[in-house]
Amino acid sequence: MRVPFWKMHGLGNDFVVLDARETALPELLPATVRALADRREGIGCDQLIVLEPSSEATCAMRIFNCDGGEVEACGNATRAVALLLGEPARIATRGGLLATTPGDASASVDMGVPRFDWDAIPLAYAMDTLAMPVGWDELEQPVAVNVGNPHVVFFVEDNDAVRLDTLGPLIEHDELFPERVNVNVATVEDRKTIRLRVWERGAGLTRACGTGACATAVAAMRRGLADRQVAVHLPGGTLTIGWGHDDHITMSGPATEAFRGEFGWDDYA
Incomplete structure (x- = not known):
């Protein structure tokens, strides 16, 4: 065939x-x-x-x-x-x-509409998903978001300095995430600009992740770090992410x- x-x-x-x-x-x-x-x-x-x-x-x-x-x-x-x-x-x-x-x-x-409830991520047990009381080495207190698949987002001073090739698989397979998880490390440059690297569940380090850009943008907006439309710069290029007042996320690129x-x-x- x-x-x-x-x-x-x-x-x-x-x-x-x-x-x-x-x-x-x-x-x-x-x-x-x-x-x-x-x-x-x-x-x-x-x-x-x-x-x-x-x-x-x-x-x-x-x-x-x-x-x-x-x-x-x-x-x-x-x-x-x-x-x-x-x-x-x-x-x-x-x-x-x-x-x-x-x-x-x-x-x-x-x-569509992002989900933030702990059991919608899903997590293994209940906790605050806006500032999760957990950490792995220098990565602490992530935001958890489900945008069709599960993500955790860590905001750091310099995302290029994070050892994502070693911490990514450790977090992905942690028992806290029963369906595993995508791992995002982000640096907010200003209210309209975010730099992002992603360890993708089942694929590893990736040059770009559209759902990761959506999850990260929404996480930054929930934390009050960014406006409702941002440019997310990934190693492979840039995506524009908007979070409308109807709660729907729009991704363009x-x-x-x-x-x-x-x-x-x-x-x-």
Whole structure:
């Protein structure tokens, strides 16, 4: 079975996109995801994206991290799919229904309403999510936010100085987070500008994380550190995040198609 694919990225956070809206794919096993995501022997990606038919939306989008695990949301991938669809659309994900509007090499996404209750993150037990009374070495008192997937956000003086490659996996797998967690370290430059680095659950250090930018912006706004619209600068580029008075988060930024191809399913099964 030959399967066509699109290789796309949002600020360097890259995806292999498979379209199963008309022709169903065989069962997608974690081993197949890992093989396709392998950068030496596969196509290579941070996430594998599968588009499927949906009765409630333009299409459904399933998201698999490069470790083979399926996750709820991916903001950068949603912008990429918005460009692929080429028109305003509603995309069903495990994290909720997302409205997208494509532009010229960019897209805007209504990421929905963030959740802050401890059991919506989820955490293992109740605590204040605006200033969690926990810490890991120099990272202390994070904000917890669910924006379709779970995030903790640490505000630090210099996020480039944080040992995120060692602290990221430690926090991700802490028993406090029963579904694991995405780890964000942010430096607020001014009320309209944030620098951000992200350890992504199941993917590791990433050049960009759309949901991480949303979670971080909202966390900064809740702490009174930022205005209701900010530029979030990630290693791969910049996203604009707004938090409207209707409580919906809007994320805007670029996405790019790198190339197209096809592969033999049995070569990766």
